[in-house]
Amino acid sequence: MEPLERYRPIVDDFEAFLAACRRPLGNAVRVNTIKASVERATAALEADGVAYDQADWNPQVLRLETDSPGSTWASFHGFTHGQEEVSAVPPVVLDPEPGERVWDACAAPGGKATQLSALMDDEGTVVANDSNLGRISALRFNAERLGATNLAVTNADARNYSLNAFEFDAFDRALVDAPCSCEGTIRKNPDALEDWSEDHIASVSGIQKGILRRAVQATREGGTVVYSTCTFAPEENEAVVQHVLESEDCRVVEFDLGLEHAPGLTKWDGEEFDETLERAARIYPHHNDTGGFFVAKLEVTA
Numbered sequence: 001m002e003p004l005e006r007y008r009p010i011v012d013d014f015e016a017f018l019a020a021c022r023r024p025l026g027n028a029v030r031v032n033t034i035k036a037s038v039e040r041a042t043a044a045l046e047a048d049g050v051a052y053d054q055a056d057w058n059p060q061v062l063r064l065e066t067d068s069p070g071s072t073w074a075s076f077h078g079f080t081h082g083q084e085e086v087s088a089v090p091p092v093v094l095d096p097e098p099g100e101r102v103w104d105a106c107a108a109p110g111g112k113a114t115q116l117s118a119l120m121d122d123e124g125t126v127v128a129n130d131s132n133l134g135r136i137s138a139l140r141f142n143a144e145r146l147g148a149t150n151l152a153v154t155n156a157d158a159r160n161y162s163l164n165a166f167e168f169d170a171f172d173r174a175l176v177d178a179p180c181s182c183e184g185t186i187r188k189n190p191d192a193l194e195d196w197s198e199d200h201i202a203s204v205s206g207i208q209k210g211i212l213r214r215a216v217q218a219t220r221e222g223g224t225v226v227y228s229t230c231t232f233a234p235e236e237n238e239a240v241v242q243h244v245l246e247s248e249d250c251r252v253v254e255f256d257l258g259l260e261h262a263p264g265l266t267k268w269d270g271e272e273f274d275e276t277l278e279r280a281a282r283i284y285p286h287h288n289d290t291g292g293f294f295v296a297k298l299e300v301t302a
C-alpha cells in the first residue's frame with residue numbers, strides 16, 4: 001500500500017480509499033447481449049441458484065455472489081462474461097454504433113473488444129489488436145465463445161499501426177485501454193504493487209503516449225477516442241492525454257457516467273494540464289466499491 005501514499009494529496013477521503021483498496025473485490029459479469037438478453041441471462045443464473053445484483057449504472061453488469069462466475073450455465077452458454085464492473089465503463093463511454101469501424105488498440109484478452117461487438121449488435125467491424133501474441137489466443141477464444149463475429153484480430157505494435165491492409169483510411173472510433181502499472185487492480189490482485197516503481201511508471205507512460213497518439217491519427221475527423229487505464233498514476237493518465245492534446249488535433253469532451261467519480265487532475269508534481277482534463281473521470285475503489293479506473297474521452301478535430 002505504500003506506493004499509494006503518493007496519492008494522498010489528490011484522493012478525496014484518502015482513508016476510505018486505502019480501506020477499500022485493502023478489501024477483496026467481489027466477482028462481476030457482463031451480460032453478452034449477442035447471445036442473451038439480460039432477462040435470459042439472469043434466468044439462467046437463477047436456475048443455477050446464483051444470486052446477483054444489477055449495477056445501477058448499467059443493468060448489463062451483474063455483481064455475482066459466487067466465487068466461480070465462470071462455472072455457471074450462463075457462462076458455459078456464453079450468456080455472461082467475467083468482467084470487472086469498472087472494466088465495462090470504457091466501451092460504454094466510447095458508445096459505438098452498429099455498422100461502424102472501431103479500433104481496439106490494446107484488446108487482449110478481449111473483455112472490452114467483445115463488449116464493443118455487443119454494443120454494435122455484432123454489426124460493422126471491431127479490429128481487435130494486441131502486440132502480445134501469447135494473449136491473442138485468449139482474445140480469439142473469447143470472441144468465439146461469445147459469438148462476436150464482427151471482430152477481426154490483428155497482432156501489431158499499436159504505436160506504428162498501419163491501415164494499409166484495410167479498405168478504409170480511418171476508424172470511426174478507437175479505444176486505447178492501455179498497458180499500465182495496474183495500481184487500481186490491487187483488490188483483485190494483492191501482488192499488484194509488488195514490482196511497483198516510479199521508473200516503471202515513466203517507461204509505460206512513454207508507451208501509452210505513443211499508442212494514444214496513433215489512435216487519434218487513425219480516427220476520422222469528428223470521430224471519438226477513449227483512453228483508459230486501471231491505474232491512479234497521473235503520469236499514465238492526465239499527462240498522457242495532455243501530451244496528445246499538444247501533438248494531435250483533438251479535444252477532451254464531457255461524458256455522462258452514472259457512477260460516482262472524481263474529475264481528472266489539472267496539475268500534478270509541478271506539471272499543469274489543460275483545464276478540460278477535468279472532464280475525465282477518476283473512479284476510485286471507495287466510490288462505488290469497485291476497482292480503480294481512469295477514463296478520458298477525446299473528439300478528433302480538424
Ligand SMILES: C[S@@+](CC[C@H](N)C(=O)[O-])C[C@H]1O[C@@H](n2cnc3c(N)ncnc32)[C@H](O)[C@@H]1O
Nearest residue numbers: 106107108109110111112131132157158177179
Ligand atoms: C490493460 S490490457 C488490455 C485489456 C483488454 N482491453 C481487455 O479489456 O480485455 C493492455 C494490453 O495492451 C497490450 N499492449 C502492450 N503494449 C502494446 C502495444 N505497444 N501495442 C498494442 N498492444 C500493446 C498488452 O499486451 C495487453 O494485452
